[in-house]
Amino acid sequence: MIVFILAIILFSIGLYGILVKRNLIKMIIGLVIMEYAVNLMLALVGFRTGGIAPIITSEIPEAAKFVDPLPQAIVLTAIVIGLGTTALLVSFAVRIHEKYDTFDVRKIRKLRG
Amino acid sequence: MRGMTLIVKQITNLMVPSILLLGIYVVLHGHLTPGGGFAGGVLIAGCFTLLILAYGSERIKSEAKKMRASLTESIGIFLFWFITIIGLLNGTYFFYNIIAKTNPGEPFKLFSAGIIPLCNIAIGIEVGAALFSIFITLAILKVGERL
Amino acid sequence: MNLLPLFVVVPLGTAFITLIISKLWDRSADWLANIATIFLMGLAIYCLRFTGQTITYFAGGWEPVEGIPFGIAIVVDSLTIVMLLIVNIVGFGVNIYSINYMSHYTDKPKYYTLFLLMMAGLNGVLISGDLFNLFVFLEITAIASYALVAFGIGSEELEASFKYQILGGTASALILLGLALFYFMTGTLNLADASQIINQIGTNPALVFISILFLVGFGLKAALMPFHSWLPDAHPSAPAPISAMLSGVVIKVLGVYTLVRLFINVFGFNNVPFIPTIFIILGVLSMVVSAYLALGQNDYKRLLAYSSISQIGYVMFAFGLGTPLGFLGGIFHLLNHAASKSLLFLNSGAIVYATDNRDMTKMGGLSTKMPVTSYTSLVGSLSISGIPPLGGFWSKLVIIIAAVQAKHYILSGVAILISIVTLVYYLKSQRLAFWGTLNDIYKNIKEGPFGMSFICILLALLSIGMGLLLLPSLRSLLLDPAVDVLKNGIDYGKTVLGG
Numbered sequence: 149m150i151v152f153i154l155a156i157i158l159f160s161i162g163l164y165g166i167l168v169k170r171n172l173i174k175m176i177i178g179l180v181i182m183e184y185a186v187n188l189m190l191a192l193v194g195f196r197t198g199g200i201a202p203i204i205t206s207e208i209p210e211a212a213k214f215v216d217p218l219p220q221a222i223v224l225t226a227i228v229i230g231l232g233t234t235a236l237l238v239s240f241a242v243r244i245h246e247k248y249d250t251f252d253v254r255k256i257r258k259l260r261g
Numbered sequence: 262m263r264g265m266t267l268i269v270k271q272i273t274n275l276m277v278p279s280i281l282l283l284g285i286y287v288v289l290h291g292h293l294t295p296g297g298g299f300a301g302g303v304l305i306a307g308c309f310t311l312l313i314l315a316y317g318s319e320r321i322k323s324e325a326k327k328m329r330a331s332l333t334e335s336i337g338i339f340l341f342w343f344i345t346i347i348g349l350l351n352g353t354y355f356f357y358n359i360i361a362k363t364n365p366g367e368p369f370k371l372f373s374a375g376i377i378p379l380c381n382i383a384i385g386i387e388v389g390a391a392l393f394s395i396f397i398t399l400a401i402l403k404v405g406e407r408l
Numbered sequence: 409m410n411l412l413p414l415f416v417v418v419p420l421g422t423a424f425i426t427l428i429i430s431k432l433w434d435r436s437a438d439w440l441a442n443i444a445t446i447f448l449m450g451l452a453i454y455c456l457r458f459t460g461q462t463i464t465y466f467a468g469g470w471e472p473v474e475g476i477p478f479g480i481a482i483v484v485d486s487l488t489i490v491m492l493l494i495v496n497i498v499g500f501g502v503n504i505y506s507i508n509y510m511s512h513y514t515d516k517p518k519y520y521t522l523f524l525l526m527m528a529g530l531n532g533v534l535i536s537g538d539l540f541n542l543f544v545f546l547e548i549t550a551i552a553s554y555a556l557v558a559f560g561i562g563s564e565e566l567e568a569s570f571k572y573q574i575l576g577g578t579a580s581a582l583i584l585l586g587l588a589l590f591y592f593m594t595g596t597l598n599l600a601d602a603s604q605i606i607n608q609i610g611t612n613p614a615l616v617f618i619s620i621l622f623l624v625g626f627g628l629k630a631a632l633m634p635f636h637s638w639l640p641d642a643h644p645s646a647p648a649p650i651s652a653m654l655s656g657v658v659i660k661v662l663g664v665y666t667l668v669r670l671f672i673n674v675f676g677f678n679n680v681p682f683i684p685t686i687f688i689i690l691g692v693l694s695m696v697v698s699a700y701l702a703l704g705q706n707d708y709k710r711l712l713a714y715s716s717i718s719q720i721g722y723v724m725f726a727f728g729l730g731t732p733l734g735f736l737g738g739i740f741h742l743l744n745h746a747a748s749k750s751l752l753f754l755n756s757g758a759i760v761y762a763t764d765n766r767d768m769t770k771m772g773g774l775s776t777k778m779p780v781t782s783y784t785s786l787v788g789s790l791s792i793s794g795i796p797p798l799g800g801f802w803s804k805l806v807i808i809i810a811a812v813q814a815k816h817y818i819l820s821g822v823a824i825l826i827s828i829v830t831l832v833y834y835l836k837s838q839r840l841a842f843w844g845t846l847n848d849i850y851k852n853i854k855e856g857p858f859g860m861s862f863i864c865i866l867l868a869l870l871s872i873g874m875g876l877l878l879l880p881s882l883r884s885l886l887l888d889p890a891v892d893v894l895k896n897g898i899d900y901g902k903t904v905l906g907g
Contacts, residue, residue, distance in 0.1 A: 355413040
């Protein structure tokens with residue numbers, strides 16, 4: 149039970165990073181921490197007490213006590229999606245720095261109203 | 262980006278074949294051990310990145326256009342798409358495991374589980390090429406240049 | 409039944425083939441992409457013969473064992489068919505428009521690749537019967553649209569796209585967290601199976617927490633009022649065909665459709681009784697505040713973007729009422745808004761193509777030089793404001809009658825008032841841009857190329873004729889089965905798995 153609360157605290161640390169920090173790179177790091185916390189939560193949901201890794205080899209029979217393998221597949225896909233998002237964000241931050249000469253989000257305000 | 266010292270270059274010469282072989286092993290045995298297409302692809306991209314970091318980007322500038330990283334990525338993902346629609350063209354379901362139903366191998370061997378190793382190979386090629394082209398675009402190319 | 413995966417397979421394959429072949433021959437991307445969208449539009453119109461039934465298709469042939477579905481399900485029912493028609497017809501129109509429009513930008517084949525990926529993602533969200541499959545296709549659509557918003561790489565587009573990406577990424581993280589707790593509570597990811605299990609469990613605090621997470625996550629994608637701040641920056645900065653696609657299709661599919669499917673068919677309005685109230689509150693807030701914000705805009709596309717937020721507020725208000733007439737009003741207003749708002753954004757693109765500015769105070773008298781654009785934008789504006797006999801009048805009438813029947817008298821008065829405010833700012837934009845005297849700089853402009861004008865006339869005819877869908881014979885073909893799917897609510901599970 150306590151591990152779920154710790155995962156939610158990690159999620160809120162990431163959310164704090166997006167809301168409060170003013171540097172573009174720190175906002176990207178906040179988003180990455182949020183995605184880490186969600187993947188951790190997904191992997192924790194599938195845990196069964198006393199279970200072993202869900203791989204069938206010739207020694208372990210098919211009806212042994214496995215942890216749930218479905219959240220692990222979901223986490224794999226979510227990690228790849230997070231990679232794509234992060235790559236796109238970082239390349240945008242590089243181009244914004246080249247156009248505006250700053251990373252401070254209070255100065256990047258050409259669109260308003 | 263300058264290259265590194267002589268010691269780093271020699272160690273890289275020794276390590277790169279092993280890392281590449283480990284990446285190919287993880288991709289090919291994706292249906293037996295943990296790993297699969299994505300993890301193996303990251304390893305393969307990592308080995309190319311290690312080469313660039315050790316030898317400096319001057320060696321790569323003249324070869325980057327010839328390396329066709331983005332063409333390899335497109336071919337990899339097109340191969341994956343083609344494997345998934347073989348079932349539709351034959352009249353059965355989408356993403357159907359044709360090979361496992363017609364001639365299945367024995368369990369726990371390398372040639373088993375139908376189309377899953379083929380999908381893993383396609384994804385390994387694609388992820389390796391994609392991560393490598395992201396690295397080249399962000400770190401080496403100047404603004405306005407294309408891959 | 410083998411036709412159903414083609415909605416996703418065809419645009420995905422064409423995107424990859426375009427990427428490979430366009431390295432050899434540059435103009436091939438035009439042909440390939442347009443053949444793909446014409447095929448998709450034909451397939452969507454062919455699926456009209458399936459209205460009234462629910463088709464289930466399990467990918468890979470993994471049929472359910474003892475009634476427990478463990479494969480990935482593709483489900484097409486009548487609500488899906490209405491949304492598929494919207495997506496594919498608007499996509500076809502926008503793609504033909506962008507043959508001429510995108511010649512002002514560099515690197516056209518990559519534009520077609522990203523556009524086809526966005527179409528594949530939109531179709532995938534609509535036909536998936538599985539919650540995680542829906543999430544993956546939602547991410548594909550979102551990432552493609554982040555890259556497309558910043559396509560002409562100027563400083564404004566980059567800033568708008570960065571803001572869109574951070575908010576969209578937060579929304580995706582919240583949705584994934586809700587999905588983790590959803591799996592923890594029900595033990596399955598299939599929507600039909602989960603609706604049966606939730607029906608047995610009933611109301612409990614976990615369901616409240618999950619529904620708040622989904623409401624915030626999908627509400628960020630739909631640009632409801634407290635979560636709308638990315639839309640007035642992202643929609644004007646995108647190239648005009650992408651603005652039409654984003655405002656006319658993407659916020660409906662990613663936001664409104666998923667909210668409706670999750671909260672009416674899977675959770676059920678009886679198990680989460682505070683959700684209809686929140687829909688009504690957020691809908692009215694969106695309607696009112698963005699209408700007043702739109703009055704003070706000088707940029708034509710930014711005014712259209714605020715108007716989009718306002719009309720989506722109408723739709724959420726209609727769905728929150730909970731009565732069958734409210735559902736009919738909501739779905740019909742989605743259809744009307746898709747046709748009219750896409751038309752208006754394409755017109756603004758024609759203005760930018762000819763004169764290269766978006767500021768309305770510098771325009772004036774364009775109707776003498778660009779007659780097709782001026783008349784079709786008049787049709788689009790009047791249709792959204794609700795002037796009879798154009799299409800928007802009928803859908804707003806149904807929404808207001810449904811509100812009065814549900815005894816929300818004050819709110820229906822507010823809806824009529826906001827309709828008048830909508831008419832005010834559209835007439836202001838028409839007067840500033842099209843009527844009046846011609847500015848001297850624009851003496852030599854002319855109408856856009858034939859492809860662009862043809863699509864504008866087609867969409868204008870659709871806006872005019874959309875009111876005919878309320879005739880009883882046409883209504884039982886398209887709109888009534890969709891309302892029945894929503895009326896059945898929780899019975900979605902029995903219909904999909906049992907039948």
